[in-house]
Amino acid sequence: MQQVPVSLWTLVAGIVVTAISILIGQNHTLMPVQASLQAPLVDGFFNVMFTIAIALFLVVEGTIVMFLIQFRHRRGDDGDGVRVEGNVPLEIFWTAIPTVIVLGLGIYSVDVFNRMGGFEPAGHPHSAAHVAHIPGSALAATLSDTSQATTAPAIAPTIGIGASPQTLNKPADLVVDVKGIQYAWLFSYPDSGINSGELHIPVGADVQLNLSAQDVIHSFWVPNFRLKQDALPGIPTELRFVATRPGTYPVVCAELCGGYHGSMRTQVIVHTPEEYNSWRTENQIAQQQNLNQVIAVNPGDLSTSEFLAPHTHDMGISAATLESLVIGH
Numbered sequence: 001m002q003q004v005p006v007s008l009w010t011l012v013a014g015i016v017v018t019a020i021s022i023l024i025g026q027n028h029t030l031m032p033v034q035a036s037l038q039a040p041l042v043d044g045f046f047n048v049m050f051t052i053a054i055a056l057f058l059v060v061e062g063t064i065v066m067f068l069i070q071f072r073h074r075r076g077d078d079g080d081g082v083r084v085e086g087n088v089p090l091e092i093f094w095t096a097i098p099t100v101i102v103l104g105l106g107i108y109s110v111d112v113f114n115r116m117g118g119f120e121p122a123g124h125p126h127s128a129a130h131v132a133h134i135p136g137s138a139l140a141a142t143l144s145d146t147s148q149a150t151t152a153p154a155i156a157p158t159i160g161i162g163a164s165p166q167t168l169n170k171p172a173d174l175v176v177d178v179k180g181i182q183y184a185w186l187f188s189y190p191d192s193g194i195n196s197g198e199l200h201i202p203v204g205a206d207v208q209l210n211l212s213a214q215d216v217i218h219s220f221w222v223p224n225f226r227l228k229q230d231a232l233p234g235i236p237t238e239l240r241f242v243a244t245r246p247g248t249y250p251v252v253c254a255e256l257c258g259g260y261h262g263s264m265r266t267q268v269i270v271h272t273p274e275e276y277n278s279w280r281t282e283n284q285i286a287q288q289q290n291l292n293q294v295i296a297v298n299p300g301d302l303s304t305s306e307f308l309a310p311h312t313h314d315m316g317i318s319a320a321t322l323e324s325l326v327i328g329h
Contacts, residue, residue, distance in 0.1 A: 017058045025051025035224040035249055035270065037242040038116045038161075042226035045105075045112050052101060117240055120162040160211070160229045160238040172208035172240060174201060180211070180218030180231040182257060183264040194283045199268040202276035203246050209239040219255035222268055228254055243270040 026047055034040060071081075113119070163170065176199065177188040187196045201207050211220055213231040220239060221228040229239040253264035271279060 013062070017055055017062075020058060021051045021055040024054050031226075032224050033245070033247075034226070035243055035245040035247065036222075036226065037244055039224070039226040039244075041112045041115055045108060048108065049105065052105075115164060117162045117164040117167075118160075120164075120168055159235070160240075161227060162238055162240050164240075167206055167240075170206070173205040175208045175210065176201075177210045178212070178220060178231065180213040180220065180253065180257075180264075182215050183253075183260040185218075185220070185251060185253075185264070185266045189280075192280055192284055194280065194287060196283070198266055199251065200276065200279055201243055201268065201270055202273045203243050203270050204273070206242055207240065211237040211239060216257050217255050218253050218257050218264070221252045221254040222249055223252070224249040225268075230255060243268075246270045246272055246275075 028047075028050065030050075031043055031046065034043065163172075175190060177190060178199070179186045179188070184197065185199075187199050188194070189196075199209075209220070209229075211229055211231040213233045215233065217233070218231040219228060220231055224245075225241055225243070227239055227241055229237055231237060248267050248269050251266045251268050253261060255261075257264065
């Protein structure tokens with residue numbers, strides 16, 4: 001009986017490994033539902049890495065199993081094994097292949113990062129409230145400066161995920177200031193004055209999140225969007241994306257930020273445009289009513305600065321700054 005050549009076995013094994021790797025790597029259910037325009041880019045890259053990982057696993061583990069069977073100890077065989085000095089072509093091969101794979105993945109990842117907007121976050125408009133609430137940033141010295149800043153966006157150098165090549169030099173449809181504190185996320189809408197503990201956005205809108213942290217490093221992560229960006233004390237960061245599927249998705253802090261880090265969770269609610277407009281209108285009315293109630297209960301014997309003094313910490317300014325702002329006005 002003629003023995004099958006090793007090269008033929010190698011070819012058959014390569015075809016089988018490739019087929020299994022592609023089948024599993026492109027048809028798994030490891031990732032949550034895609035809900036953003038950026039998610040398919042990340043998933044495509046993940047699928048390629050997962051396919052390669054499966055192929056390497058099958059080759060390495062398959063070789064180990066084959067050698068365990070072929071070179072197992074047999075009864076009565078007490079001789080020494082064959083002395084192997086090395087194989088230079090084989091060593092070059094198993095060094096060159098991983099090198100090519102790593103370089104290819106590196107180039108692919110840079111392309112994905114660029115298409116997501118990773119190279120275009122710097123120098124985008126940020127609301128004055130966002131810049132002023134960042135510890136270490138310059139706060140306006142007078143109320144007149146503050147009022148001017150609130151009407152014109154401040155240009156702050158940022159890092160993160162910015163405009164994609166398709167939206168470069170175009171303003172975002174919706175800008176939201178996001179502050180991370182131990183242990184919650186606070187969302188502020190500069191265009192409407194709404195403050196919320198949840199992120200509400202319309203589907204299909206180009207959304208820009210201006211991230212900051214009040215105390216320690218936090219990390220804003222939405223698994224369904226495949227997006228994650230650190231919120232840093234004193235350094236503005238940005239996350240820009242487009243949600244593609246209405247629904248409610250978890251927001252998780254992915255940076256260990258203290259004893260209750262695990263409970264620092266909220267959610268992003270993606271509305272249809274009609275639902276978002278309804279939510280915005282309802283919250284504007286509700287917050288205006290709350291503001292009127294707060295003003296109504298202000299005792300007449302307290303000055304404005306005295307009445308607001310207990311809230312200076314939440315406002316992100318010092319008591320002395322508050323006093324100067326009131327007096328200057």
